[in-house]
Amino acid sequence: MTGKGGVGKTSHAIATALGAAAHRHRVFLLSADPAHSLGDALGRRVGARPVAIAPGVVAREVSVLDELDRSWSEIRRWLRELLRDETDEVLAEELLVFPGLEELMALRAVREVEATGDFDVCVVDCAPTGSTLRMLRFPDALRIFMENFFDLERRSARLLRPLMERIHAAGVVPRDEFFEAIERLYADVEDVRRILMDGDRTTARLVVNPARVVVEETRRSFAYLSLYGVATDAVVVNRLLPAPATGGYLARWAERERGELDSIEASFPIPQFRAPLYPRELRGIEDLAILARDVFGDRDPAAVFTRGRPIRLHKRAGRTRLEIDLPGVSKEEIEVITRGSDLLVQVRNASRWIGLPTSLRGRPIRRARLHEGVLEVDFG
Numbered sequence: 547m548t549g550k551g552g553v554g555k556t557s558h559a560i561a562t563a564l565g566a567a568a569h570r571h572r573v574f575l576l577s578a579d580p581a582h583s584l585g586d587a588l589g590r591r592v593g594a595r596p597v598a599i600a601p602g603v604v605a606r607e608v609s610v611l612d613e614l615d616r617s618w619s620e621i622r623r624w625l626r627e628l629l630r631d632e633t634d635e636v637l638a639e640e641l642l643v644f645p646g647l648e649e650l651m652a653l654r655a656v657r658e659v660e661a662t663g664d665f666d667v668c669v670v671d672c673a674p675t676g677s678t679l680r681m682l683r684f685p686d687a688l689r690i691f692m693e694n695f696f697d698l699e700r701r702s703a704r705l706l707r708p709l710m711e712r713i714h715a716a717g718v719v720p721r722d723e724f725f726e727a728i729e730r731l732y733a734d735v736e737d738v739r740r741i742l743m744d745g746d747r748t749t750a751r752l753v754v755n756p757a758r759v760v761v762e763e764t765r766r767s768f769a770y771l772s773l774y775g776v777a778t779d780a781v782v783v784n785r786l787l788p789a790p791a792t793g794g795y796l797a798r799w800a801e802r803e804r805g806e807l808d809s810i811e812a813s814f815p816i817p818q819f820r821a822p823l824y825p826r827e828l829r830g831i832e833d834l835a836i837l838a839r840d841v842f843g844d845r846d847p848a849a850v851f852t853r854g855r856p857i858r859l860h861k862r863a864g865r866t867r868l869e870i871d872l873p874g875v876s877k878e879e880i881e882v883i884t885r886g887s888d889l890l891v892q893v894r895n896a897s898r899w900i901g902l903p904t905s906l907r908g909r910p911i912r913r914a915r916l917h918e919g920v921l922e923v924d925f926g
């Protein structure tokens with residue numbers, strides 16, 4: 547579950563978990579939002595250790611710092627040592643701060659849930675869309691970093707070699723632990739990426755409120771999720787004014803809301819679920835189970851409501867076409883460039899380095915066009 551700040555992600559993540567458990571799934575509910583709030587919404591403590599919160603539902607708040615410590619501290623320590631005397635501060639920053647890594651490490655916990663074999667469904671309460679998208683960029687960033695800086699097979703730092711030779715004198719030699727840590731990190735990120743981008747196993751659900759700014763931001767997030775290869779299978783419209791509240795003082799709000807609902811309909815060509823604005827805060831299992839029933843009725847919230855592959859590669863008559871779903875994006879907002887073995891797709895302030903299959907490397911782009919919300923890139 548993701549969406550703009552405060553729209554109801556945590557409430558709906560819990561409701562989805564409870565609803566899935568009511569359909570006899572064994573459910574794990576994971577909070578990957580560093581500002582954990584499962585506990586607040588449930589009115590009880592949930593911590594880094596898995597705890598049963600309802601029949602069939604186990605919950606856990608991932609401690610990002612713990613997760614990071616496991617592999618990242620070694621890497622950071624070495625890089626910091628290596629760069630200690632280096633004057634290029636920008637480079638040092640780049641290497642030490644990987645935006646999105648923390649969030650991604652939280653998702654490593656999904657793998658652990660899967661490895662237990664004790665659960666059918668894992669519902670993740672994600673951070674607001676901004677950090678979720680940063681997280682999705684990370685695997686690309688890491689791959690580029692690895693390809694440029696490291697030669698893992700030879701266990702050497704490639705681009706850093708001249709620099710390393712200079713500091714060799716200072717006695718700073720990357721120890722084996724460093725390369726092991728890098729290898730582990732790389733493998734972990736790759737695993738998480740594989741889970742996230744498998745549309746049969748993982749889908750994003752966007753929570754939205756019928757308010758202009760929320761709808762606009764969520765529409766962009768929808769496109770960015772596709773760009774990163776994550777399929778979105780439903781949108782949950784939360785906090786709709788219920789019928790008794792649509793007259794009198796709130797009549798004009800209700801009218802605006804109808805306008806926003808039309809725009810939601812047009813912006814998200816995927817199944818839509820709705821929840822009313824309740825007369826009070828939702829707190830505790832009972833409230834959230836009511837939310838689940840109101841949203842899903844008899845349907846199983848663990849179902850995949852629509853299947854899609856946001857990024858597709860077609861071969862036809864010797865020509866190759868790459869298609870990326872970019873709903874709600876205009877032509878002017880997109881830029882496509884090939885660079886070596888990668889295709890760089892930029893959509894406003896999000897960018898994606900898509901590693902091209904070997905057969906396409908070095909081939910020029912013959913044409914790129916946006917057609918009905920799909921970016922089509924034809925290679926020569």
Ligand SMILES: Nc1ncnc2c1ncn2[C@@H]1O[C@H](COP(=O)(O)OP(=O)(O)OP(=O)(O)O)[C@@H](O)[C@H]1O
Pocket residue numbers: 550551552553554555556557558579583587674784785786821822823824825826827828829
């Ligand atoms: N449909 C609703 N009716 C009434 N109150 C709601 C509804 N949905 C959410 N709330 C309340 O709104 C507040 C924010 O909801 P919630 O914590 O689920 O949002 P969030 O998107 O997870 O926020 P954050 O971005 O801070 O993580 C909570 O107090 C919750 O009980």
Ligand SMILES: [Mg+2]
Pocket residue numbers: 555556557579583671
């Ligand atoms: Mg939340």
